[in-house]
Amino acid sequence: MAVSASYEATARAGDAPLPDAVPETAPGPGAPPPELVVRGLRKTYEAETAPVRALRGVDLTVGHGEFVALMGPSGSGKSTLLHLLAGLDRADEGSVTLAGVRTEELGAARLARLRRRHVGLVFQFFHLIDHMSALENVALAALVAGAKPAEATERARDLLDTLGLLEKQGERPAALSGGQRQRVAIARALANRPTLLLADEPTGALDSDGAAEVLDLFTRLHRDGQTILMVTHSADVAGGAQRIVRIRDGVLLDADTSGEPS
Ligand SMILES: Nc1ncnc2c1ncn2[C@@H]1O[C@H](COP(=O)(O)OP(=O)(O)O)[C@@H](O)[C@H]1O
Numbered sequence: 001m002a003v004s005a006s007y008e009a010t011a012r013a014g015d016a017p018l019p020d021a022v023p024e025t026a027p028g029p030g031a032p033p034p035e036l037v038v039r040g041l042r043k044t045y046e047a048e049t050a051p052v053r054a055l056r057g058v059d060l061t062v063g064h065g066e067f068v069a070l071m072g073p074s075g076s077g078k079s080t081l082l083h084l085l086a087g088l089d090r091a092d093e094g095s096v097t098l099a100g101v102r103t104e105e106l107g108a109a110r111l112a113r114l115r116r117r118h119v120g121l122v123f124q125f126f127h128l129i130d131h132m133s134a135l136e137n138v139a140l141a142a143l144v145a146g147a148k149p150a151e152a153t154e155r156a157r158d159l160l161d162t163l164g165l166l167e168k169q170g171e172r173p174a175a176l177s178g179g180q181r182q183r184v185a186i187a188r189a190l191a192n193r194p195t196l197l198l199a200d201e202p203t204g205a206l207d208s209d210g211a212a213e214v215l216d217l218f219t220r221l222h223r224d225g226q227t228i229l230m231v232t233h234s235a236d237v238a239g240g241a242q243r244i245v246r247i248r249d250g251v252l253l254d255a256d257t258s259g260e261p262s
């Protein structure tokens, strides 16, 4: 449901131009700016008993082309962080700079457009649309972002081909294995060529074969230049990433400002 809700939000977002990208950190000569810069991010949920301080000042930089795993116990703020990074919710304090654009300065429509253009999201439980084929699930994401139907279908077919699922293009999610469903969800997340792929426990609902399938795919995407931030509980899965950052009680254990100029 979260997925279709966000699709509707992006579909309504209109096409107002975004401000020119202004990198928050000056990259070295020729170096692309980081895909993601997070500074001092705070989020408190108002709960019935006491407020929950889910994020208590998070600093994180993810460089262009990096594959980062985020690990931490249940309730440590991982999903909250990903939601804020994806623009699905607003922080109370702090900044999120995506592809050089400060998101907190954007109105809802521009934020939705930035998200649609730059962020791909993968969830633990796939969130595919049951009555649509694999191809339709992937093509829908491109359609919502404004692609013409023929273009969207071609892009979806190319992605399913790259992800080894072309022969499954006509199948509905129920006919696919868990690993295959998640690969379709990843294809959907890639439909608009996001600069940043965010994944929240993408192997959490899979058996070990399915998890290996998905991790292989992330490794391959990373090798082809995709920037990835992946939340996982599994040390094995995290071991497939280039770098691991750890979160506990809403703070990263080592405030991570790598990628900053010295
Ligand atoms: N919508 C919400 N309302 C109230 N509390 C929430 C909400 N979402 C998350 N929390 C609380 O915020 C904390 C962090 O949650 P979450 O980001 O989901 O952690 P994780 O993904 O690491 O398990 C937890 O204590 C959780 O119960």
Ligand SMILES: [Mg+2]
Pocket: 078, 079, 080, 200
């Ligand atoms: Mg979570």
